[in-house]
Amino acid sequence: MSGPEVHSLSPSPITSHAFNGDRSLLAVSLNSNDVTIYSRQGKEWEVTDTLSEHDKLITSIDWAPNSNRIVTASQDRNAYVWQESQDTLTGKVVWKPTLVLLRVNRAATFVKWSPNEDKFAVATGARAIAICSYDSENNWWVSRHLKKPIRSTVLSVDWHPNNVLLAAGSADMKARVFSAYIKDVDSRPPPSVWGERLPFNTVCGEYSSPSGGWVHAVGFSPSGDVLAFASHDSSISIVYPGGPAIYTIKLNSLPYVTLAWTAEDSLVAAGHDCQPIAFSGSAGGWQLVGTLDDTSSSKSSGGTRGFGGVGSGVGRLNSAAFHTFRQADSRGSGSPTSATGSGGTDTELLTVHQNTITSIRPFSGSADRVAQVSTTGVDGRLVIWNVNNVVELTGKMGALRVQ
Amino acid sequence: MDSFRKIDIDVFDEDVLLETELYDPDPREPSQVLDDAKAKAAAVRSSLSKGDIPGALSAVLDNAPYGPNVDDAKTLTLQTLVTILNSTKSSDVSNIVKSLSQDQQDTLMKYIYKGTAMPGWGDVSGSVLLGWHEKLTEAAGIGCIVRTMTDRRIV
Known part of the structure; x- marks a missing residue:
């Protein structure tokens, strides 16, 4: 089997990355105020565009695959939605920003399009998540805030496939599941394991990290019935809301900061350990399987x-x-x-990555059977991994137990 | 000139996050925690007299006192634990830490850090604690140290 595909994009850290729908274009934030867009030229990635509008560090980027819109969040407390349109003077196709009225007084930390791409969630340092939807009368994006009971900065969010439920991990050491139902956008969601009636800001679940670590990453499984979160106490937890339990795996290594589900029974997490680690399990229990990075x-x-x-x-x-x-x-x-x-x-x-991996995303395959994942990190590298190339960590990991 | 930096701005924030909201409190009453600690100290003494160090260690590491208002129980537990650590042969340490559960390993690491922060207190010996720290890190990894740092349930 082939090894990982490694691209050194820049000497500076990569804060966030996102691909377009067909994976021919890549948007990254190189620890700066600009979004850099790369396009694939054979085996290389060439810079083709730079999106400048933010005036502080861009913390997160997400690219809607079908509507081909980019949303960016920044420490300047703003978010922009970028759309390709023809410039009236030159006739060239350029990315045009639309302001999002976030109404927050702290940095925006994370952003994610909903599955239907008709709204997005912006996590912020203002103890709130802004759920944004388009207001066609005024040509801007308006937001409603999820506030209670968040007690600190929200670090990551993830959408349930039903386009209504939202998981959030925050620095108050909790992962939560909210309803982000917006009347004008959403139809009434079918009942799920998370609840039946779901008006806006319903808290469907609240889970603490096992040893008081910030919750860095959250993710719904492809079906949406299971939630995983990684926290700064070097642990990863998998929640089955309808029972039987929460499975917590305490790790021997440094904490993870990002995770991606690769199937209903497996996920990949990465972070300060500099290598993506695969986990698998089911309602009966979860365990660490191995690393995608064959260091041996x-x-x-x-x-x-x-x-x-x-x-x-x-x-x-x-x-x-x-x-x-x-x-x-x-x-x-x-x-x-x-x-x-x-x-x-x-x-x-x-390891292939020479520093902390800051974001991991599914790259190819379907949502419930991801074949490859992409990672970017503080070392300025983009790496594309085959999910099936898992090498056991046996012997190296010592006693690793699931409770 | 810089006196404004010393102003406690949290006083002016009515929505401030309090220390007590950061972790779940111990369900036991402070007096009961102290009684438990005393009972454990006695159990540990009898285990030690039989030479059962793993038994003594797991007894003292389960349900360790944490949180506010239990300082006496914390002191007593640390004292008991230090006695166990000091009376273990250094060649046995490695196997003993491997036999502990993951929660017990995390708690032991907390006490090792607490002990090294109090040099000269009671029978605390830096070299013994560092010896245990080395073996425990080999068994439980740096994840164990990370959890010691993040956990607000301070022992």
Whole structure:
């Protein structure tokens, strides 16, 4: 089977990424105020466009695959919807922004189109989620706020396939499921495991992270009947609302910040551990399956650096930085080069991503049978992984248990 | 000049997030928590006299006191735990930490960090704690340290 496809897009961190419907165009935020649009030229990605309107860092981008609209959220407390239209003067097709009236006094942190692409949710630092729908009379997007009982910054949101329910993970250490029903947009949703009558701002579920970590990522399963969330206490939880339980997997590694379901019984999560990890399970229980990043093959020939046991505690502690400090401590050698020998290359990780993975998205396949996922991270790389190339972490992960 | 930086702005925010809202409180009354801690200390003494260190350790790590108003129980539990850690042969540590459940490992890590933050207190010995910390990190990974840092249920 083929290995992951790696593209180094930029030397700067990638805050967020989104592909268009046919995956020929890619929008990323390179830790700046602009959206950079790349188009696929053979095996390479070339910059073709830059969308400038925000005046602070763009935190999140989402691209509606069918209506071909981009929505961006930024720390400048605004969101814009970008649509391709013909410029009246030059006749060229350009991306035109439409302002969204968010009415919040803190940064917008995350944005996501609903499945029907007729509304979107903007998570904000103002303890609120703005549910935005289009007002054709005024040609702008208006918002209604989900406020109660959010107690802190909302870090991520995800839509249920029924276009009404919304999951939100926030820094008050809770994942919640809300109704984001808007009368003019939605028809009445059929009853589901999350409830029957669903007026706006109904709280259908509230779940705490097991050891008090911010909830970084939330995701509904393809059917919408199961919710997964990853939190900063190095754990991932899978919720079956109608019973039997919440399954929590406590990890040996650093916390995850992003996750994507790849089928009804499997998901992939990634974060500070720098590699995507696959989980699988069902209503009977969940477990960690392995990593998509085969650190033991090709790249590990690079040397016997201590990072071999990525995921295991002791491997991490034996990293180059650890050695440098230990040398300095025990032998008094202060210069990093004398301790590591060959200088800067010793900081290279054995994983494909060289720093935290900040976003993961389904790339190809259908929603309930994803074949590939794409990840971007602080190292400025875009990587496309085959979901089925799972390598076991056995031995490296030590005792990993599901409760 | 910078005195405005010291103003507690949370006082002026009526919707402020309080410490107590960050975690679920211990369902037990403070007095009961203290009684439990005392009972555990006695159980640990008898386990130790039989040389049953894993039993002593799991007894003290289950239902450890946390939250406000239980300082006496916290102190007693730390004292009991330090006794166990000090009386374990360093060659046994590795197997003992592996035999603990994941919740117990997380709680043990909290106490190790608490102990290292109180040098010279009681029988706390830095080298013993660091020895346990090394073996526990090998068994439970850095995830265990991360949970110690994030968890507001401070022991």
